[in-house]
Structure formats: structure tokens, C-alpha cells
Amino acid sequence: MAATADGHAPRARPTLERPRKAGFGDFSTNAALLLAPVLGEPPRDVAARLGDALSDRLGDALERVEVAGPGFLNLFLSDAWHRGALGGVVAAGARFGAGGAAVPERISVEFVSANPTGPLHVGHARNAAYGDALCRILSFHGHAIEREFYVNDFGSQVLRLGESLQARARGEEVPEDGYRGEYVAELAAEIEGAAQRPVEEVARAGAAAVLTRIAATLEAFGVGFDLWFSERTLHEGGDALVRRAYDELERQGRTYRSEGALWLRTSQLGDDKDRVLERSSGEHTYFASDVAYHQHKRERGFDRLLDVWGADHHGYVARMKAAFAALGGDPERLELLIMQFVNLTGGASMSKRAGDFVTLDDLVGEVGVDAARWFLLARSHDTTVEFDLDLAREQEPQNPVYYVQYAHARIASLLRAAQDAEREVALARPDRGAPLEAAERELIKKVLAFPGEVEEAAARRAPHRIAAYALELAQQFSAFYRDCPVLKAESADLRAQRLAVSAATQGIIARALDLLGVRAPASM
RNA sequence: GCCCCCGUAGCUCAGCUGGAUAGAGCGGCGGCCUUCUAAGCCGCGGGUCGCAGGUUCGAGUCCUGCCGGGGGCGCCA
Numbered sequence: 348m349a350a351t352a353d354g355h356a357p358r359a360r361p362t363l364e365r366p367r368k369a370g371f372g373d374f375s376t377n378a379a380l381l382l383a384p385v386l387g388e389p390p391r392d393v394a395a396r397l398g399d400a401l402s403d404r405l406g407d408a409l410e411r412v413e414v415a416g417p418g419f420l421n422l423f424l425s426d427a428w429h430r431g432a433l434g435g436v437v438a439a440g441a442r443f444g445a446g447g448a449a450v451p452e453r454i455s456v457e458f459v460s461a462n463p464t465g466p467l468h469v470g471h472a473r474n475a476a477y478g479d480a481l482c483r484i485l486s487f488h489g490h491a492i493e494r495e496f497y498v499n500d501f502g503s504q505v506l507r508l509g510e511s512l513q514a515r516a517r518g519e520e521v522p523e524d525g526y527r528g529e530y531v532a533e534l535a536a537e538i539e540g541a542a543q544r545p546v547e548e549v550a551r552a553g554a555a556a557v558l559t560r561i562a563a564t565l566e567a568f569g570v571g572f573d574l575w576f577s578e579r580t581l582h583e584g585g586d587a588l589v590r591r592a593y594d595e596l597e598r599q600g601r602t603y604r605s606e607g608a609l610w611l612r613t614s615q616l617g618d619d620k621d622r623v624l625e626r627s628s629g630e631h632t633y634f635a636s637d638v639a640y641h642q643h644k645r646e647r648g649f650d651r652l653l654d655v656w657g658a659d660h661h662g663y664v665a666r667m668k669a670a671f672a673a674l675g676g677d678p679e680r681l682e683l684l685i686m687q688f689v690n691l692t693g694g695a696s697m698s699k700r701a702g703d704f705v706t707l708d709d710l711v712g713e714v715g716v717d718a719a720r721w722f723l724l725a726r727s728h729d730t731t732v733e734f735d736l737d738l739a740r741e742q743e744p745q746n747p748v749y750y751v752q753y754a755h756a757r758i759a760s761l762l763r764a765a766q767d768a769e770r771e772v773a774l775a776r777p778d779r780g781a782p783l784e785a786a787e788r789e790l791i792k793k794v795l796a797f798p799g800e801v802e803e804a805a806a807r808r809a810p811h812r813i814a815a816y817a818l819e820l821a822q823q824f825s826a827f828y829r830d831c832p833v834l835k836a837e838s839a840d841l842r843a844q845r846l847a848v849s850a851a852t853q854g855i856i857a858r859a860l861d862l863l864g865v866r867a868p869a870s871m
Numbered sequence: 872g873c874c875c876c877c878g879u880a881g882c883u884c885a886g887c888u889g890g891a892u893a894g895a896g897c898g899g900c901g902g903c904c905u906u907c908u909a910a911g912c913c914g915c916g917g918g919u920c921g922c923a924g925g926u927u928c929g930a931g932u933c934c935u936g937c938c939g940g941g942g943g944c945g946c947c948a
Contacts, residue, residue: 375891607946687876799887
């Protein structure tokens with residue numbers, strides 16, 4: 348791009364984009380708008396010349412060009428180009444849109460990480476759905492992903508669980524700051540000798556039992572982990588990881604002693620103030636565990652670390668980043684993704700201590716895995732989700748997820764109706780040279796947008812983009828289904844071509860739903 | 872007081888690196904099933920993009936300041 352007359356670089360960059368409105372062509376460029384002041388000519392004249400040049404260059408891939416508005420140049424691609432592109436999609440098969448990452452990375456994604464002191468609730472459900480979908484998207488995009496669940500099985504919370512369990516087992520009142528849910532009584536009955544054994548043992552057994560339940564809940568929700576990392580292991584053994592992290596920090600000159608406690612100089616690295624690692628009592632803080640845990644992650648050699656946290660942890664971001672830098676890490680490679688809250692209405696409180704809250708299991712029981720995941724994933728992670736349980740329960744069939752699944756099922760029905768041989772023939776040669784109806788061309792365009800959507804969703808850590816795209820694709824298929832007979836097309840070629848378009852669409856709907864962890868049924 | 876997120880249609884939310892008449896779902900009103908699944912389709916109505924400035928040829932989008940909502944600021948986890 349040439350500099351402007353006054354020698355400064357132009358502020359805006361020339362773009363080649365796919366306009367939202369169909370009337371503005373398949374591609375649109377603002378190049379003429381930016382060139383005009385440099386050339387000293389009217390933007391529309393520049394656009395016209397640019398259009399002529401492109402027409403010569405692109406040949407029959409281009410149907411026509413249009414100068415529009417203040418000087419945009421809109422390019423309309425031909426049917427031949429669209430059919431050729433469709434052929435590419437069909438040929439790519441299940442790999443269409445996959446592996447687009449320019450620099451594949453080995454990434455650790457830590458999510459959920461709920462305390463093993465009670466059942467998962469709706470907030471955890473959002474974290475689980477988001478983290479899982481993010482892993483699926485990043486993996487599909489070409490990254491190597493490891494999924495981790497950090498188990499806080501060491502601190503005072505677990506001890507309180509033990510006290511609560513013991514109280515229940517003895518038929519006593521649960522302590523003021525204890526856990527009161529019904530599950531506590533259930534667990535107390537399950538754990539042998541809960542009334543007599545040392546409270547630490549009861550706590551440990553209780554946490555293990557809760558964790559087993561959590562894992563089962565997550566599995567039913569379609570969420571799995573490669574590693575369940577125990578906080579306790581950070582503190583065990585002579586060469587405890589916590590000690591090693593302290594040593595490393597000391598070597599880097601980042602720690603000091605004051606008032607009997609060991610402090611980390613996080614304020615030198617962007618935090619508001621320094622933080623305590625080891626209390627004057629000799630106990631480690633929760634922060635110390637996290638520092639050691641992240642040091643352990645560093646030692647495992649990831650290119651990037653992602654932590655999915657609840658909104659109540661956002662005050663923790665600065666110190667964690669600072670600690671990561673203090674350990675010698677690049678804070679840019681530690682991403683702390685904050686999930687905003689799920690505001691539950693029409694149901695019970697989400698307070699964990701209240702003992703009466705809507706669990707992930709309850710949620711799934713009410714609306715099913717697919718609707719629950721869709722609902723939690725369809726919104727950006729940094730906006731609060733309004734989840735009306737009554738509405739979700741009553742309006743299940745109106746949920747957009749069913750619309751998308753329905754489109755998939757319809758295509759499956761179409762393909763079933765076609766003979767196997769015909770389907771294969773259609774997919775072997777999708778381009779039959781038949782002219783494209785408007786709805787057909789729009790559907791192909793939507794299909795072709797998929798890799799870009801994956802790229803966007805991966806780069807922005809934004810699964811909700813996939814949900815939005817899936818809905819749009821399903822809508823575009825509905826228009827195609829309405830306007831373009833497939834099985835009843837006038838000619839065999841047209842029938843084959845439309846079968847290919849349908850099959851390609853089906854594959855992408857299935858893939859998009861899979862990236863969200865939602866099923867793609869063959870019939871509904 | 873400081874920090875983070877949000878403020879777009881009656882409700883719930885999209886809106887990608889600033890671009891051309893601001894979109895969807897739900898809800899409302901009115902139509903469409905001897906025709907590839909009506910869990911569907913079509914049409915209508917509905918918005919000073921919180922407010923005020925600023926940058927720009929161009930701002931829902933970027934900057935500043937207010938207002939409103941949510942959350943967080945512990946030698947708790």
C-alpha cells in the first residue's frame with residue numbers, strides 16, 4: 348500500500364471481505380476508497396478500473412463486478428466457481444475446516460476444577476460445557492490439547508467436609524461453616540467408620556467419594572479429562588513441588604520474609620500488592636498450591652496454558668499472571684478465561700453452602716444434555732447467562748438446538764431416500780454443471796464459511812460463534828429445502844448436485860454440533 | 872475507593888480486525904400440511920445500539936467521562 352501524499356501511512360487497511368448482505372457480492376473490497384486520495388481521483392472511477400483489471404485476471408470464476416456506494420467494489424463469483432468450491436468441500440470430507448491453525452501448539456486446558464466438597468451446580472455446568480467445547484474446537488483446529496481438572500483436595504474446605512460428614516455420622520449438628528446438603532448425609536452413611544475415624548481420614552474418603560460422583564456427572568454431560576491433578580500431590584514427598592516452586596522463585600529473587608510469612612513480589616509484575624505463599628503459621632496458602640501447580644505445568648512443556656475460571660476468581664488473575672512471570676514464564680502464554688455467572692431463575696439458589704441448589708444433574712434431568720449445553724454455549728463466555736429453568740423445561744421443543752438438529756435429521760432422511768449407489772455417484776462428482784438457484788448458491792456460500800468460523804471461534808476462544816453459525820447454516824438449509832427440490836429435481840444431474848450440497852451441509856452441521864458436544868440425530 | 876464483565880427489538884442474545892438500509896431466537900398478530908420430516912415455512916409489527924463528548928471519509932464497533940446492573944478486592948479456598 349502506498350503512503351498518502353503527506354507521507355504518513357494510511358490509517359485504514361484495504362480489506363477483502365465477505366459482506367453480510369447478499370446484494371453486496373461474494374467478496375467486497377474497499378481498496379478503491381483507500382487508493383482514491385492517493386491517486387487524486389474519484390473513488391468510484393478507481394473502483395471501476397480495478398474492476399476491469401480483476402475481470403481480466405479472474406476469467407470465468409467471476410460473474411460480474413459492481414461499483415457500489417461511495418466506491419466499494421463488489422465481486423460476484425460465478426456458478427462454476429461455487430460448484431468447484433463445493434467439490435472441494437465434498438473431497439475434504441470430515442476434514443473440511445480442520446487443521447487450520449497456522450502454528451499448531453500443545454495446549455493445556457484446565458477447567459471445572461470444582462472443589463470435591465459437593466455436587467456440581469449450574470455454574471460448573473457452564474464452565475464444563477465451555478471448556479469442553481473449547482477443547483474440541485482447538486483440537487479440530489489442529490492443536491494438541493490436554494484437558495485437566497485440578498482437584499482441591501488439600502485445603503481447609505475438604506477438612507470442613509470431613510467435619511460435616513462426621514457430624515452427620517454421629518447424628519450431631521453440622522458446624523456453622525460446614526456443608527449441609529443432603530448428599531452429606533448420604534455420603535456419611537457410605538463411608539465406613541465415619542463417626543469414629545480421625546476427621547482427616549473421613550475428609551479424604553469424603554472428597555474421593557465426591558470426586559467419583561463429579562466424574563460421573565461430567566461423563567453424563569459428555570465431558571472427559573486426560574488428567575485429574577491432585578493438589579495434595581503438590582505437597583507430598585521430600586521433593587514436594589511446592590518446595591521446588593519456592594526454590595525457583597527464590598532463585599529468581601522474587602520472594603522475601605516479613606512478619607513471619609513468605610511473600611511473593613507480585614507487585615513488581617503488575618499485581619496490586621505482594622501475596623503470601625506461606626503463612627506465619629507455616630501453612631501454605633491456596634495461592635502457593637496454584638503457583639506450584641503452574642510451575643508443574645511449565646515443566647511439562649506446554650506451548651500455552653488456558654485456565655477457565657469463574658467470575659468470582661477474576662481478582663485472582665493479576666497475581667496468577669505475576670506469579671507465572673516470576674517463575675520465568677511468559678504471561679502471554681498463560682490465558683485466564685473468566686466465565687461470567689449463570690443467573691438462574693425459576694429455580695433454587697446456587698449457593699453451595701445452602702445445601703439446596705440446582706445441580707448439573709438436575710439441569711440435565713430437566714432439559715437434557717443437548718439443550719443444556721447449547722443454552723450455556725450459545726452466549727459469549729464474558730456475558731452473564733440468564734437461565735430460566737421453568738422456561739427451559741416448558742419450551743424444550745422451541746430451543747434453537749432442536750431446529751439445528753432437525754435440519755440434520757431432515758438431510759439424513761433425504762439421503763436415506765436416495766439409493767446408496769446414487770449417493771456415491773453424486774459425491775464422486777458433485778459438480779454437474781447445473782445452474783444454481785439463489786438459495787442453493789447461498790447455502791454453498793454458508794458451507795464455505797465454516798473454516799473461517801472455526802478459525803474465529805478458536806482464536807477468540809469463542810464456542811458461541813459455532814452455535815451462531817450452526818443456526819445460520821440450518822436456516823440456510825431450510826431455505827434451500829423450500830426452494831430446491833432434491834429428490835424431485837428435474838434432471839438426474841441436478842438431483843445429484845443437490846444431493847451433494849445436502850450431504851456437505853449435513854456433514855458440517857454434524858461437525859458444528861460435535862464441536863459443541865451436542866448430538867446430531869439421524870431422525871427426529 | 873480500585874479492578875473485571877455487561878448495558879443493542881417486549882424478553883434472551885449475535886454483531887468478526889470500524890464500513891454501505893443494525894440481525895437471530897422467543898413472545899405478539901396474520902397466513903401455509905393430498906407435495907423430499909409442520910420440531911417446519913411465509914408475511915406483519917417492533918430499535919434515539921445506556922447518556923455525553925472525541926477520533927475518522929465512515930462508529931453498535933475505537934478513545935475519554937458519566938449513569939445503571941453484576942462480580943471481585945483475606946496470612947479463605
